[in-house]
Every structure is written in structure tokens, then in C-alpha cells.
Amino acid sequence: MHLMKGRTIGFVPTMGALHEGHLSLIKRAKMENDITVASIFVNPAQFGPTEDLEKYPRDIENDTIKLRRHEIDILLLPDRNLMYTNGFSTYINVDPLSEKLCGMFRPGHFKGVATVVAKLLNIVSPTRAYFGQKDFQQTVIIKRMVKDLNLGVDIVVCPTIREHDGLAMSSRNSYLDGEQRKAAPVLYRCLNKASDAIKSGIINTEQIKELMTKALSDKALITQIDYASVYHPETLEEIKEIKGEVLIAAAVRIGDTRLIDNMPVNL
Amino acid sequence: MHLMKGRTIGFVPTMGALHEGHLSLIKRAKMENDITVASIFVNPAQFGPTEDLEKYPRDIENDTIKLRRHEIDILLLPDRNLMYTNGFSTYINVDPLSEKLCGMFRPGHFKGVATVVAKLLNIVSPTRAYFGQKDFQQTVIIKRMVKDLNLGVDIVVCPTIREHDGLAMSSRNSYLDGEQRKAAPVLYRCLNKASDAIKSGIINTEQIKELMTKALSDKALITQIDYASVYHPETLEEIKEIKGEVLIAAAVRIGDTRLIDNMPVNL
Numbered sequence: 195m196h197l198m199k200g201r202t203i204g205f206v207p208t209m210g211a212l213h214e215g216h217l218s219l220i221k222r223a224k225m226e227n228d229i230t231v232a233s234i235f236v237n238p239a240q241f242g243p244t245e246d247l248e249k250y251p252r253d254i255e256n257d258t259i260k261l262r263r264h265e266i267d268i269l270l271l272p273d274r275n276l277m278y279t280n281g282f283s284t285y286i287n288v289d290p291l292s293e294k295l296c297g298m299f300r301p302g303h304f305k306g307v308a309t310v311v312a313k314l315l316n317i318v319s320p321t322r323a324y325f326g327q328k329d330f331q332q333t334v335i336i337k338r339m340v341k342d343l344n345l346g347v348d349i350v351v352c353p354t355i356r357e358h359d360g361l362a363m364s365s366r367n368s369y370l371d372g373e374q375r376k377a378a379p380v381l382y383r384c385l386n387k388a389s390d391a392i393k394s395g396i397i398n399t400e401q402i403k404e405l406m407t408k409a410l411s412d413k414a415l416i417t418q419i420d421y422a423s424v425y426h427p428e429t430l431e432e433i434k435e436i437k438g439e440v441l442i443a444a445a446v447r448i449g450d451t452r453l454i455d456n457m458p459v460n461l
Numbered sequence: 462m463h464l465m466k467g468r469t470i471g472f473v474p475t476m477g478a479l480h481e482g483h484l485s486l487i488k489r490a491k492m493e494n495d496i497t498v499a500s501i502f503v504n505p506a507q508f509g510p511t512e513d514l515e516k517y518p519r520d521i522e523n524d525t526i527k528l529r530r531h532e533i534d535i536l537l538l539p540d541r542n543l544m545y546t547n548g549f550s551t552y553i554n555v556d557p558l559s560e561k562l563c564g565m566f567r568p569g570h571f572k573g574v575a576t577v578v579a580k581l582l583n584i585v586s587p588t589r590a591y592f593g594q595k596d597f598q599q600t601v602i603i604k605r606m607v608k609d610l611n612l613g614v615d616i617v618v619c620p621t622i623r624e625h626d627g628l629a630m631s632s633r634n635s636y637l638d639g640e641q642r643k644a645a646p647v648l649y650r651c652l653n654k655a656s657d658a659i660k661s662g663i664i665n666t667e668q669i670k671e672l673m674t675k676a677l678s679d680k681a682l683i684t685q686i687d688y689a690s691v692y693h694p695e696t697l698e699e700i701k702e703i704k705g706e707v708l709i710a711a712a713v714r715i716g717d718t719r720l721i722d723n724m725p726v727n728l
Binding site: 281283285290308313316338341346 | 546548549551555557575605608609610
């Protein structure tokens with residue numbers, strides 16, 4: 195059913211303010227499919243009432259230039275009132291995955307993500323859809339939803355693209371002022387330290403957590419640590435004793451800006 | 462996307478124990494589409510813990526004979542463990558529609574219905590899907606879900622098929638013993654009385670409710686009235702003053718058996 199006259203469709207859903215992370219998804223989609231579709235939609239349903247929906251960066255002019263340069267075939271710019279029509283009342287819950295990690299600090303966020311992704315997948319009917327590893331929890335939830343609801347699309351997760359100092363690319367990095375931007379790579383360094391420690395034989399999560407908290411506390415500009423620990427990469431449960439494939443993940447606040455990052459480790 | 466080499470697909474999802482109501486859906490689907498698909502799946506997710514999942518009538522042998530006689534093209538018999546795989550955790554909520562009428566007495570029921578219908582629609586990718594008017598609330602919820610999630614299928618609602626004495630056909634009618642079966646048409650008569658009263662000029666819902674309760678109380682075998690009133694046909698809110706299109710609906714228990722029925726009225 196996912197063929198347009200036998201041609202494969204690669205789909206890259208985004209919220210715009212496109213950076214090299216998004217563009218790596220576009221390149222991959224183009225490489226693997228006959229037709230490439232991107233969407234830009236800042237989805238109100240995934241922002242909490244106190245979150246940054248209104249100030250979320252929007253740059254449709256430059257986004258369009260970038261997408262044209264990458265020669266995508268179709269750009270979808272859904273209208274907010276058409277996506278959420280009068281009387282809209284259907285939401286998709288993927289629990290308990292949605293309540294862990296970021297979900298603890300952003301109640302309702304992944305319900306909004308799952309719902310809009312299902313809508314976009316139904317509109318586009320792609321063969322494959324592309325997501326960045328930076329939003330690891332999102333990819334786990336979407337893969338679970340696609341399987342559970344028989345959405346019949348391959349979810350392709352692509353590596354996190356980083357700035358030269360290791361900061362994971364994110365549209366929200368533009369919120370950081372000069373000093374904050376300089377401090378932000380501490381998140382990536384913290385993940386690396388944890389990864390090195392695990393590989394050197396420390397398999398007790400409590401020790402890794404201590405090490406991560408200490409690394410993040412190096413920078414006074416980190417005003418809050420939402421979480422920083424080691425998780426099962428499928429259930430997203432915090433694990434006690436590290437073995438096999440695990441995920442090191444952390445979320446911090448620098449001023450009002452929330453940054454997340456993660457690193458898979460395979461022992 | 463909903464064409465198989467340009468051919469239309471009509472889909473009739475059922476829980477089996479097929480009666481003339483189901484077969485009327487099959488006939489309509491055959492008439493309107495190139496390919497007709499039926500499914501039989503007693504969906505555990507839509508039964509509450511104290512409900513009749515285990516005793517729900519199953520008659521796959523006769524069902525198959527009936528479907529063969531009606532010359533459907535494909536019969537889908539999903540396996541419970543494939544529909545709800547290990548770790549299944551995605552559910553679709555259509556609120557507040559799911560909490561009204563039957564939803565008040567069957568918490569979680571419509572979440573299970575919406576979820577399985579979305580799964581089946583994704584598996585079959587039909588052009589049109591057919592449902593009986595008897596389960597009116599179900600049709601309202603499914604239409605809302607299809608619109609909200611961009612499922613891209615036409616939902617066709619077909620008239621309730623009745624026994625000669627007016628009892629709406631239902632697989633659950635087989636639970637009734639001889640005396641109960643004789644009493645059951647009181648539900649249909651009650652809807653008719655309410656409809657006649659509305660058409661004769663009684664537009665106050667309280668008066669109609671009184672009349673319905675009295676009609677149902679005629680039969681001592683009616684052990685409980687879950688609801689019996691007049692509703693808005695889209696929001697399913699109980700209405701105060703009757704005008705335009707309304708829905709008269711009721712649910713009662715005869716012994717352990719729960720029966721529902723409804724009747725639209727257009728003033």
C-alpha cells in the first residue's frame with residue numbers, strides 16, 4: 195500500500211528551523227527512496243502550557259531554501275487548524291514509555307508526539323520515516339506505536355549530528371547566549387566520561403550516575419539536572435547493573451533552555 | 462493510497478457469530494467496492510475484566526460458511542498474540558465521546574474499540590469500512606478517530622437489522638433464555654414510544670426520559686436501565702430541549718445480558 199506507482203517514499207517530519215541534523219535525515223531519505231517528502235509543523239499538542247511553543251524558532255524562508263538545495267520532492271506545511279480541526283479529540287498514548295525520562299518532566303509531550311506522527315504517517319503513507327537519535331525516547335515510542343498500530347512503515351533512526359565541540363545539534367540551541375553556549379558541551383563530555391567509565395569496567399549504575407552528576411556540576415551554568423543515568427534501550431527503565439546494550443542519557447537546563455543528549459554503549 | 466491496482470476495497474470488521482446485521486454490511490460492501498474483506502476477531506482489549514470475553518459467542522465454522530456464501534474475497538482471522546504482541550503498549554483515546562452512554566458503564570471499552578479498529582484499518586487499508594447503526598456510539602467515535610488521525614477511509618454506517626418483533630440483531634441475543642427473549646423487544650418499543658412522543662410535540666427531554674423509563678419498567682425482566690434518554694448525535698451529550706436531529710438511545714440489562722438500541726429522530 196506504501197507505493198506510489200511502485201516507487202518508495204522517504205519521509206522526514208520536522209518542526210523546522212532546520213540544522214545539519216535534519217539535513218542528514220533528508221540526505222539519507224533521498225539515498226534510500228525514490229521520492230522524498232519533508233514536513234515542517236510546530237506541533238502545539240507536544241508543548242506543555244508553560245513550554246516554548248510561541249518562542250520556538252521558526253525560519254520557513256531559510257528552511258525552504260535548504261530543502262530546495264537538497265532537492266526534496268514534496269514539502270508538507272500543514273495548517274494548524276487543519277491538523278487540529280474543531281472538535282479534535284483523538285490522542286495516542288504509548289505507556290509506560292511516555293512517562294519515563296523526558297516524559298517525567300514534560301507530561302503529555304509524547305502523547306502529542308505520537309499523535310502528530312501517526313497523523314503525518316497516515317497523510318504521507320511513506321515506505322520509511324527518518325528520525326534523529328538525539329531524541330532517543332521519541333524514536334523508541336514511535337517504533338513501538340508503529341508496531342502496535344500496524345502502521346506499516348520502516349522507522350529509520352540516524353546518528354546524532356554534533357557541533358565541533360560535541361554539542362548535539364538542536365533547534366533549541368539558538369536560545370543559548372554566548373556564555374551558555376560555551377558551557378553546553380559539558381553534556382556531551384559527561385556522556386563520554388560515563389561511556390569511558392562503563393567500558394573501563396564500572397558496571398554499577400549508581401557509580402555512573404554519581405560521575406555524571408559530578409561532571410555536569412562542573413559548570414555553574416547548568417541550573418538543573420532533570421535526569422542523568424543508564425537505561426535499557428527498549429524499555430527505558432533505569433538499570434541497576436550494566437550489561438549488554440545500554441543507553442546513557444541526560445537532560446539538563448541551562449537557564450530556561452532544556453538540552454538533552456544520549457549515547458548508546460554496548461558492553 | 463487506498464487502491465489495490467486501482468480497485469476499491471470494502472472492509473467489514475466483526476467479532477464473528479455473524480447474524481443478518483453483519484451480512485447486511487457485507488452485502489453493502491460488495492455492492493460498493495471491487496474487493497470485499499471481512500475480519501473476525503473477538504478483541505480482548507474492548508472487554509472489561511468482569512465482562513463476557515470468554516463466553517462471547519464464537520462460531521467460526523458457520524461464519525465461514527456464511528461468508529463463503531456471500532462470496533467475500535478475503536477473510537482476515539487475526540491471531541490474538543499477533544494483534545497484541547509482547548510489550549504491546551499503544552492505545553487510542555477518543556475523549557470525551559468514549560466516556561458517555563455505554564462508556565460510563567464500560568470503562569476502557571471504546572479505547573479498546575478505537576485501538577483495534579485503527580489496527581485493522583491499517584492492516585487492510587480499505588477504501589470504505591462498514592459498521593452497524595446499532596452500535597451508534599462506536600460509529601461516532603470511529604468517525605471522529607478517522608478524521609482526527611487522517612486515516613483516509615470512508616466510514617459507512619448501515620441501518621440496524623431487526624428480528625420480526627423489533628429486537629435489534631446482536632450476537633449477544635444468544636445469551637437470552639426463552640422468557641428473556643420474549644421480554645427483550647420492550648427496548649425497541651420504548652424507542653418507538655419516545656420517537657412518537659417527540660414527533661407529537663413533546664420536546665422536553667425529562668418528559669421523554671420518564672416515558673422511556675416507564676416503558677422499560679413494564680417488563681419485570683429488565684433488571685437495570687443503564688441509560689435511556691435523548692442525545693446530540695455528534696457530541697453524544699444529553700440534550701435538554703429537543704430540536705433538529707437527535708438520537709434516542711437506551712441500554713438495559715436482562716439478567717446478565719446487556720442490550721443496547723437507538724433511534725435517530727429528525728424534527
